Amino acid sequence: MNEKTIHELQEKEKKLYKEIQLLPLFKTWEGLKECIVIFEEENIKQEYVSKRDIILDTEISKTDLPIRIRNCIWRTRGNGFKIKDLCNYSIKDLLKIRDLGKTSICNIIDFLDKYDLHLKTD
Numbered sequence: 001m002n003e004k005t006i007h008e009l010q011e012k013e014k015k016l017y018k019e020i021q022l023l024p025l026f027k028t029w030e031g032l033k034e035c036i037v038i039f040e041e042e043n044i045k046q047e048y049v050s051k052r053d054i055i056l057d058t059e060i061s062k063t064d065l066p067i068r069i070r071n072c073i074w075r076t077r078g079n080g081f082k083i084k085d086l087c088n089y090s091i092k093d094l095l096k097i098r099d100l101g102k103t104s105i106c107n108i109i110d111f112l113d114k115y116d117l118h119l120k121t122d
Helices: 003-020 023-027 029-056 067-077 083-087 091-095 102-114
Strands: none
Touching: 029 083, 067 102, 083 102, 091 102
């Protein structure tokens, strides 16, 4: 390795240390590559969390749930009811909503499964 390459590695090392604070792994090139992989995985997890937050903050009225289900929820819960609110309901809670039957609840469960979300368990 020449002097320039070593200097570039040292700069990368300093930058990564500031971002993910894994200094002990920087003693070797393999350690540096491992840190880069860890950092990239953390970014992916953060991106997933962000997308999940966006989904949870989406209003029911803006989803692709059947219009009948959206109307039933809107009539009883009003505007601003979000997917995260729906996830706080159990099946028993949903059955209490007027005109929302078993088929509609199955549709809701299927909809939530698409986004790896679930209803509250009893």
